Amino acid sequence: xxxxxxxxxxxxxxxxxxxxxxxxxxxxxxxxxxxxxxxxxxxxxxxxxxxxxxxxxxxxxxxxxxxxxxxxxxxxxxxxxxxxxxxxxxxxxxxxxxxxxxxxxxxxxxxxxxxxxxxxxxxxxxxxxxxxxxxxxxxxxxxxxxxxxxxxxxxxxxxxxxxxxxxxxxxxxxxxxxxxxxxxxxxxxxxxxxxxxxxxxxxxxxxxxxxxxxxxxxxxxxxxxxxxxxxxxxxxxxxxxxxxxxxxxxxxxxxxxxxxxxxxxxxxxxxxxxxxxxxxxxxxxxxxxxxxxxxxx
Numbered sequence: 001x002x003x004x005x006x007x008x009x010x011x012x013x014x015x016x017x018x019x020x021x022x023x024x025x026x027x028x029x030x031x032x033x034x035x036x037x038x039x040x041x042x043x044x045x046x047x048x049x050x051x052x053x054x055x056x057x058x059x060x061x062x063x064x065x066x067x068x069x070x071x072x073x074x075x076x077x078x079x080x081x082x083x084x085x086x087x088x089x090x091x092x093x094x095x096x097x098x099x100x101x102x103x104x105x106x107x108x109x110x111x112x113x114x115x116x117x118x119x120x121x122x123x124x125x126x127x128x129x130x131x132x133x134x135x136x137x138x139x140x141x142x143x144x145x146x147x148x149x150x151x152x153x154x155x156x157x158x159x160x161x162x163x164x165x166x167x168x169x170x171x172x173x174x175x176x177x178x179x180x181x182x183x184x185x186x187x188x189x190x191x192x193x194x195x196x197x198x199x200x201x202x203x204x205x206x207x208x209x210x211x212x213x214x215x216x217x218x219x220x221x222x223x224x225x226x227x228x229x230x231x232x233x234x235x236x237x238x239x240x241x242x243x244x245x246x247x248x249x250x251x252x253x254x255x256x257x258x259x260x261x262x263x264x265x266x267x268x269x270x271x272x273x274x275x276x277x278x279x280x281x282x283x284x285x286x287x288x289x290x291x292x293x294x295x296x297x
Contacts, residue, residue, distance in 0.1 A: 015046035016115055017170070018098040019088030021081050022051055025102040026059040032102045033067055039109055048093060051102075052084040082186030089173050098167050106165040107207050114204055118167040123194055126165035127203035134210050146227060150188070153234040153241050154195040159203040162187040172199060179236060185229040192230065196237035235289070243286030250279035 018036060022029055033049065040047050049070045053061055055078035064072055073087050089097055096118060100106050106126060117124045147161050164187055173180075176193045180186050194201055234242045254275035261272050 014096070015048065015094035016096040016098050016167075017048050017050055017088070017092030017094040018100070018111070019050045019052065019085055019092065020100060020102050021054055021084030021088070022056060022060055022064070022102045023054040023078055023081075023084070024056045024058045024060060026056075026063055028104050029060055029102045030063050030067070032104065032108070033070060036100075036108055036111070037069055039111065043112055045112065045115065046094075047098075050088045050092060052088045054078050054080070054084040080182035081184045082180055083182035085186055086177060086180060086182070089170060089177070092170055095170050096167060097170050097173060100165045105209050107209075108165075110204075110206050111165075111167075114165070114167045117202055117204060118169075120200075121202040122172055122199035123166060123168040123190075123201045125160055125163050125191070125201060125203050126206040127160035128163055128206060128208040129159050129203075130205040130207040132207040132209070134208060146230065149227065150192060150230050153230065153238050154192060155241075156195060158191065158195070159205075161191055163206075165206065168194075179233070181229060183225060183229075185225055189229055189233050192233045193237060196233075239289035240286050243282055243289065247279050247282035247286060250275050250282060254279055 020032065020036075025032075029051075033051070036049060051064055051067070051070050051072050053064055053072065053074045055075045057078075061074065064070070071091070073091060075084065075087070085099060088099075096115070098111060098115065100108055100111065110126060114124045114126060143161075147158055150161050151158050162184070166187070168190070172194065173190065176190060179193065180189050191201070231242065254272060257269065257272040257275055261268050
C-alpha cells in the first residue's frame with residue numbers, strides 16, 4: 001500500500017524575508033501589511049516583513065511609522081522599484097526572498113503556496129495566468145512582442161515575464177545584483193538572468209486584480225525600457241542569440257549585393273565588401289562574446 005505524498009510544510013525552508021517596495025501607496029499599504037501579517041500568523045512560518053519606502057511624497061511615510069512587526073527602510077528620494085527591491089534584498093536576514101506589491105493587485109494569500117514550492121525550485125513566479133486576471137488591454141499588445149523576444153533569447157516558454165510576486169534564493173539574486181536595474185525592469189531582468197543560466201524557474205498560476213490607487217507604469221516609456229533591458233540582458237547572457245541574426249542579415253545583404261555586382265554591374269563594389277566585412281566581424285564578435293560569457297559562468 002503506497003503512502004500518499006504530503007505537501008512540503010512551510011517551516012522546512014526556515015525563515016523568509018518578505019520585501020515590499022512602496023511608493024505613494026497611502027491608500028493600500030496599511031491593509032497590505034495587516035493582510036500579510038494575518039496570513040502568516042496562521043502558519044508556523046518564520047518570517048520578516050521588510051518595507052522599503054522609496055521616497056514617497058504622500059502620506060505613506062507617516063502611515064508606515066505607525067506600523068508594528070515590520071522592518072522599515074527609507075530612500076530619501078524616489079530611486080525606482082528595482083532599487084527598493086535591492087535595498088530589501090541586501091538587508092534581508094533570511095536566505096529566501098519573497099516579493100509582492102503593496103497595491104492589492106496580487107493574491108497575497110497564495111504566498112504560503114509559493115514558499116512551499118520554493119523548496120524544489122530556484123525561483124517560483126506567481127504567473128498571472130489564473131482564472132481571474134484583470135489586465136489592461138493596452139498593455140497586452142506590447143507585452144506580446146516583449147515576451148516573444150524574451151522567449152527567443154531564453155529558448156523556452158515564459159508564461160509571465162515580469163510578475164511582481166515571486167520567491168527566490170537570496171544568494172542567486174546577489175549573484176546578479178550588479179546587472180539588475182533600479183526600474184520596473186528588475187523582474188524582467190532577473191527572469192532572463194536565471195533562465196539563461198540554467199536555474200530552475202517554476203510558474204504557478206495566480207489571479208491578478210485591479211490595483212488600489214494610481215498605476216506607476218507608463219506604457220510607452222516602460223515598454224521601450226523593457227525592450228532595451230531584454231536586449232542588454234540578451235547580450236550579457238546569450239550573445240550568439242543577439243548577434244548571429246544581425247550578422248546573418250549583413251551576410252544576406254552581401255549575397256544580394258554580390259549577385260548584382262556579378263551579373264549586372266560586372267564589378268565588385270565597395271558596398272559588397274563593406275557588407276561582407278561587417279557580417280564577418282559581427283559573427284566573430286558574437287563567438288568571442290560567447291566564449292567570454294562561458295568562461296565567466
